[in-house]
Amino acid sequence: MSEGRAVASFRSITLAVAWRSVHNFLTNPAFLVPAVVFPLFFFTAFAGGLSSVAKVPGFDFPSGYTAFQFVFVLLQSAAFGGVFTGFGIARDFESGFARRFLLAAGNRNGIVAGYALAALVRAFFTWTVLTTIALLAGMEVGGEGVELFGLYGLAVLVNLTATMWAAGVAMRVRSIQGGPLMQFPTFLILFLAPVYVPLSLLSGWIHAVASVNPVTALLEAGRGFISGEPAAVALAFAVAVALPVLFALWARGGLRRAEAAG
Amino acid sequence: MKGRLRTQVGQLAHRSVLRTLRQPAQIVPALVFPLFLLAVNSGGLKDATNLPGFPTDSYLSFALAVPFMQGALFSVMNTGTDLARDIETGFLNRLALTPLRGAALLSGLLAGAVVLGLVQAATYLIVGLVAGAELVTGLGGALTIVALSVSITVAFGSIGLFAALRTGSGEAVQSLFPVFFVFLFISAMALPLNLIQTNWFHDVASANPVTYLLEAFRSLLFEGWDLGALALGFGIAAAVLAVGLLAASAALKTRLVRT
Numbered sequence: 057m058s059e060g061r062a063v064a065s066f067r068s069i070t071l072a073v074a075w076r077s078v079h080n081f082l083t084n085p086a087f088l089v090p091a092v093v094f095p096l097f098f099f100t101a102f103a104g105g106l107s108s109v110a111k112v113p114g115f116d117f118p119s120g121y122t123a124f125q126f127v128f129v130l131l132q133s134a135a136f137g138g139v140f141t142g143f144g145i146a147r148d149f150e151s152g153f154a155r156r157f158l159l160a161a162g163n164r165n166g167i168v169a170g171y172a173l174a175a176l177v178r179a180f181f182t183w184t185v186l187t188t189i190a191l192l193a194g195m196e197v198g199g200e201g202v203e204l205f206g207l208y209g210l211a212v213l214v215n216l217t218a219t220m221w222a223a224g225v226a227m228r229v230r231s232i233q234g235g236p237l238m239q240f241p242t243f244l245i246l247f248l249a250p251v252y253v254p255l256s257l258l259s260g261w262i263h264a265v266a267s268v269n270p271v272t273a274l275l276e277a278g279r280g281f282i283s284g285e286p287a288a289v290a291l292a293f294a295v296a297v298a299l300p301v302l303f304a305l306w307a308r309g310g311l312r313r314a315e316a317a318g
Numbered sequence: 319m320k321g322r323l324r325t326q327v328g329q330l331a332h333r334s335v336l337r338t339l340r341q342p343a344q345i346v347p348a349l350v351f352p353l354f355l356l357a358v359n360s361g362g363l364k365d366a367t368n369l370p371g372f373p374t375d376s377y378l379s380f381a382l383a384v385p386f387m388q389g390a391l392f393s394v395m396n397t398g399t400d401l402a403r404d405i406e407t408g409f410l411n412r413l414a415l416t417p418l419r420g421a422a423l424l425s426g427l428l429a430g431a432v433v434l435g436l437v438q439a440a441t442y443l444i445v446g447l448v449a450g451a452e453l454v455t456g457l458g459g460a461l462t463i464v465a466l467s468v469s470i471t472v473a474f475g476s477i478g479l480f481a482a483l484r485t486g487s488g489e490a491v492q493s494l495f496p497v498f499f500v501f502l503f504i505s506a507m508a509l510p511l512n513l514i515q516t517n518w519f520h521d522v523a524s525a526n527p528v529t530y531l532l533e534a535f536r537s538l539l540f541e542g543w544d545l546g547a548l549a550l551g552f553g554i555a556a557a558v559l560a561v562g563l564l565a566a567s568a569a570l571k572t573r574l575v576r577t
Contacts, residue, residue: 101503104519108509112365244354252362262361
């Protein structure tokens with residue numbers, strides 16, 4: 057196959073898989089509602105219920121507690137958008153649809169790319185709603201154009217990482233029973249970061265774990281972007297670029313396993 | 319007549335208890351997930367005890383009330399999913415051919431929730447105390463916490479029964495989990511009512527019965543014997559159980575007519 061035809065084949069498979077996944081997402085309330093409601097619910101519970109935490113001595117986040125929690129919920133929704141896409145892949149394998157994809161696709165990497173593109177479209181939909189609600193709720197944004205671009209750029213990379221992780225699991229397990237395996241580690245790594253207060257205010261074992269958790273760098277950079285005081289940017293982007301590359305290899309391994317399983 | 323009812327309840331309770339104990343997939347998440355969140359929240363929100371008006375020096379003691387409520391939420395799912403499976407597999411239809419009474423069916427099915435509630439309450443309490451939580455009311459308080467936890471677990475389990483009988487689908491019962499989680503999150507789960515600053519959140523949390531269930535546990539853990547808080551906690555559990563059982567009985571009648 058010539059290089060041009062290979063690219064065209066990859067693109068057409070990617071778009072076809074992405075379109076089907078996005079269409080399912082937008083037309084099925086069972087998929088759409090949790091994806092939008094869950095982040096809003098976490099945002100409401102954390103930013104609304106815990107706002108007095110901003111008065112804890114040593115808490116000096118300039119844009120206020122709503123913006124502080126917005127960054128966590130944005131990255132969390134990015135990660136769970138990827139995980140929910142993994143559920144879709146598992147469902148496709150259970151129903152046999154994914155096997156038809158494997159038979160029809162000239163370039164099977166396009167299947168994974170299609171799911172990743174769909175995850176990103178889903179995430180953009182959720183972020184639009186979340187950001188609108190946060191701004192209506194009076195969230196203070198200290199960052200400017202480039203900084204906000206950096207914040208959403210981090211979210212895109214987190215979404216890609218989670219999609220690759222969940223796709224790798226889904227294509228190995230090929231059943232929705234693998235759902236907890238996709239979801240629980242994601243949940244674990246997110247909540248072992250400085251969720252409620254900055255790292256400097258954590259102590260004990262949670263401080264030790266959060267200090268080596270890569271999500272901490274992402275959260276600190278994201279919070280720096282939204283407050284207009286960028287921090288740990290190089291480390292955060294190094295982590296945010298390395299993780300999707302690493303998990304793309306994991307997803308590729310999953311694809312090979314699925315191909316071998318027939 | 320009473321003897322026959324007792325036999326029916328006993329048989330179904332035996333089956334329900336065995337079924338619960340034989341499904342680690344039901345027990346393990348109900349134990350691990352709340353304890354994980356307890357560890358994370360008590361570490362992450364430790365400094366909240368420095369806020370003026372916070373009722374205790376130990377956030378762990380404050381947060382220890384939450385796993386009991388999360389455990390009760392798992393009871394909705396487990397009890398409901400078990401009954402939904404009986405409906406999906408046709409087991410309920412076969413039961414309907416026997417002289418089994420509705421009351422026996424419902425109370426027998428809740429026996430599994432009692433066992434799960436006991437295991438959960440003992441585990442959360444032991445882990446919490448080992449980790450350093452306070453228990454100012456001593457052994458009597460520990461027993462009352464277990465009793466309250468089991469009451470709430472059974473009460474929530476009755477809602478699971480209603481959901482299963484109404485929908486007949488395990489998937490539909492599972493999808494209720496986030497709905498119940500909303501009740502937990504929009505309560506005084508993370509901070510006491512007096513420290514919730516956002517007005518609308520404070521109003522919703524004040525009207526949310528889950529807040530008072532949490533306060534009943536907290537009174538025993540670090541405040542001392544507060545009969546008002548306990549009466550409210552047990553009263554809410556009894557009211558939820560009554561509503562759940564009434565709704566489940568009505569749904570059972572409809573379900574049996576349909577089949």
